[in-house]
Amino acid sequence: MAKIKLGLAPTRRSIFSAPAAVEYANLTRKKLKELGVDFVDIDDIAEDGLLHDEEDRIKIEEKFKKEKVDGLFFPHGNFGTEYEVARLAKSMDLPVLIWGPRDERPDENGIRLRDSQCGLFATGKVLRRFKVPFTYLTNCNLEDKEFAEGIDRFLRICNVVKSFKNIRILQIGPRPFDFWSTMCNEGELLEKFNIQLAPIPLPELTEAMKKAMEDQVKLNETLAYCRDNFNICIKDEELEKVAALKIAMRNLADKYACKAAAIQCWNALQSEIGIMPCAANALLNEEGFPVVCETDIHGAITALMVEAAGMDESRSFFADWTVRHPDNDNGELLQHCGPWPISCASCKPTIGYPLAFDHPGAVEAQAKKGLLTIARFDGDDGEYSLLLGNAKGIDGPYTKGTYLWIEVENWPRLEAKIVEGPYIHHCVGIHQDVLPVLYEACKYIGVKADLYDDVEQEVSDKIHGIK
Numbered sequence: 001m002a003k004i005k006l007g008l009a010p011t012r013r014s015i016f017s018a019p020a021a022v023e024y025a026n027l028t029r030k031k032l033k034e035l036g037v038d039f040v041d042i043d044d045i046a047e048d049g050l051l052h053d054e055e056d057r058i059k060i061e062e063k064f065k066k067e068k069v070d071g072l073f074f075p076h077g078n079f080g081t082e083y084e085v086a087r088l089a090k091s092m093d094l095p096v097l098i099w100g101p102r103d104e105r106p107d108e109n110g111i112r113l114r115d116s117q118c119g120l121f122a123t124g125k126v127l128r129r130f131k132v133p134f135t136y137l138t139n140c141n142l143e144d145k146e147f148a149e150g151i152d153r154f155l156r157i158c159n160v161v162k163s164f165k166n167i168r169i170l171q172i173g174p175r176p177f178d179f180w181s182t183m184c185n186e187g188e189l190l191e192k193f194n195i196q197l198a199p200i201p202l203p204e205l206t207e208a209m210k211k212a213m214e215d216q217v218k219l220n221e222t223l224a225y226c227r228d229n230f231n232i233c234i235k236d237e238e239l240e241k242v243a244a245l246k247i248a249m250r251n252l253a254d255k256y257a258c259k260a261a262a263i264q265c266w267n268a269l270q271s272e273i274g275i276m277p278c279a280a281n282a283l284l285n286e287e288g289f290p291v292v293c294e295t296d297i298h299g300a301i302t303a304l305m306v307e308a309a310g311m312d313e314s315r316s317f318f319a320d321w322t323v324r325h326p327d328n329d330n331g332e333l334l335q336h337c338g339p340w341p342i343s344c345a346s347c348k349p350t351i352g353y354p355l356a357f358d359h360p361g362a363v364e365a366q367a368k369k370g371l372l373t374i375a376r377f378d379g380d381d382g383e384y385s386l387l388l389g390n391a392k393g394i395d396g397p398y399t400k401g402t403y404l405w406i407e408v409e410n411w412p413r414l415e416a417k418i419v420e421g422p423y424i425h426h427c428v429g430i431h432q433d434v435l436p437v438l439y440e441a442c443k444y445i446g447v448k449a450d451l452y453d454d455v456e457q458e459v460s461d462k463i464h465g466i467k
Helices: 018-034 054-067 082-092 116-129 145-164 186-193 202-214 216-229 236-255 268-273 278-286 297-309 411-420 435-445 456-464
Strands: 005-008 038-040 071-075 096-099 168-172 196-200 260-263 316-324 331-336 350-352 362-366 370-380 383-394 402-407 426-430 448-451
Touching (some): 005 054, 038 054, 096 116, 202 236, 260 297, 297 316, 297 370, 316 402, 383 435, 435 456
Parallel strands (some): 362 402, 383 448
Antiparallel strands (some): 350 362, 370 383
């Protein structure tokens, strides 16, 4: 599981009950600990453990930066000091969550202690004035399931943002000539998002494979894993090349400090190493190191975002939108030569030969059905967006490679979005519903969330914890 650290800064305003604000701040601390949330507190800075003082705010900012928190949580124990919240959030430039507990019934004299909800309205306005994007969780009780679900969702959002802001991708070879659709603007990705590429030529890969063949311990471990987890339908010497390729890519990724890879995969690669890279890709994907095909840099970015949204609970898979279902007008085939992780398969995968190539090393297996999130990061003319939606796995005809027939709400509508762009025939899927997480994370990274179904209000309600 990915680990995210929150900066916890409960806030209050002086004209409302300070003891009530302290009480609710402490109850919030207790609940976060029960939920297993890792957080950095301010109770060693502010005398009452609450943010409402400018001198304290400066010290809190220093502490949060030193502790390298990944997101900020501002519980409003009473109305809160909205400008201190905004100043801290602006300086930190991290995802922000605001929430306040439900207020009590006014007493017999009509006195209200906290007005936490009213403070949320003020804080939201001031954050907008400061141009600070933020997430809010509906005004609910600490014991309501909406609170626990909202905290979990925000941690996932923070993980997507953290991952996106620290991307370096191993680019193995240039894109295949025929794949003009996978071209990317390396300089623009760096300038806009700090996304870095580490390009290497194919001879550097082949040299790394030669060294991997000499590492008998790692080679034998990988071969044993393959024989335990796959049906092997290629020669022993070919399987050794698969293992060596996997080890070589992992070593190169470590050398260049990369978190994902995009490999040329055809056709020059086959003449250099004599195998398809699909099975080696599948092995790395299963380890949580995404590898995508046809040097699709945008595809690798998508995979990192999707896996971060899933908090490493399950692996993603890289696929082509290929053909429509023969019997279901909203059905579509997701397929590729075989790079999908083993854990996505509904059966024991086979390492054999692909549909369109003569070289060994592809993987064949139908993926598990169930609910999925499908995504694609892409851009044209300097504008980037994330295509997003849900799908479910369905029955369909057998086909080669790693594949899954899926059904969406309205395929023609989705098809139009892919054709009209800025997207292409590649996407990334995961067996989790991370749609609300990815949708909300987009506001923090300068990317437009583009839903392919008419579910924006439903997604928004989930984000805010609205029943």
